[in-house]
Amino acid sequence: HVQLVESGGGLVQAGGSLRLSCAASGRTFSTSNMGWFRQAPGKERDFVAAISWSGDSTYYADSVKGRFTISRDNANNTVYLQMNSLKPEDTAVYYCARRRIAGSYFYTEEYDYWGQGTQVTVSS
Numbered sequence: 189h190v191q192l193v194e195s196g197g198g199l200v201q202a203g204g205s206l207r208l209s210c211a212a213s214g215r216t217f218s219t220s221n222m223g224w225f226r227q228a229p230g231k232e233r234d235f236v237a238a239i240s241w242s243g244d245s246t247y248y249a250d251s252v253k254g255r256f257t258i259s260r261d262n263a264n265n266t267v268y269l270q271m272n273s274l275k276p277e278d279t280a281v282y283y284c285a286r287r288r289i290a291g292s293y294f295y296t297e298e299y300d301y302w303g304q305g306t307q308v309t310v311s312s
Contacts, residue, residue, distance in 0.1 A: 190214045190301040192284050197306030200274055204310070208269040210284030210303055218262040221287040223299060224269045226280035226308075233283065237269060238293035247293050252278075274310045281305040 191213040200206055210222070223238035237258040238247045246258050257270040267284055283305045291298035 192303035194303040194306040197308045199309045202312050205272045210267045212265045217265040222267045223285050226282045228280040233296050235294045276310045276312045279310050
């Protein structure tokens, strides 16, 4: 069983930065591919970023490319999402998730464990 706990959300002005953290329990974190998704009110949960188990490969949605950076610390079972140049349209609940052993990085169906989410609100 894997538990994921996000933190670091909050209220920030447009152009500001936030760093989200996702702390994972369990011995399998260092071999798990991880992703971040977000869900705005009334909308579907969308892919934001993902990282391979080794950290060698990263993937980003076009809407965040160049502004967000995903990283991980396997020694501390944590994955991060550094968010810079935030825009009001980035406002959402952000979730981290563990991808299944084999599958795409981009679809919610390919992830089997999810955190409870952390709210990010960007004011204009």
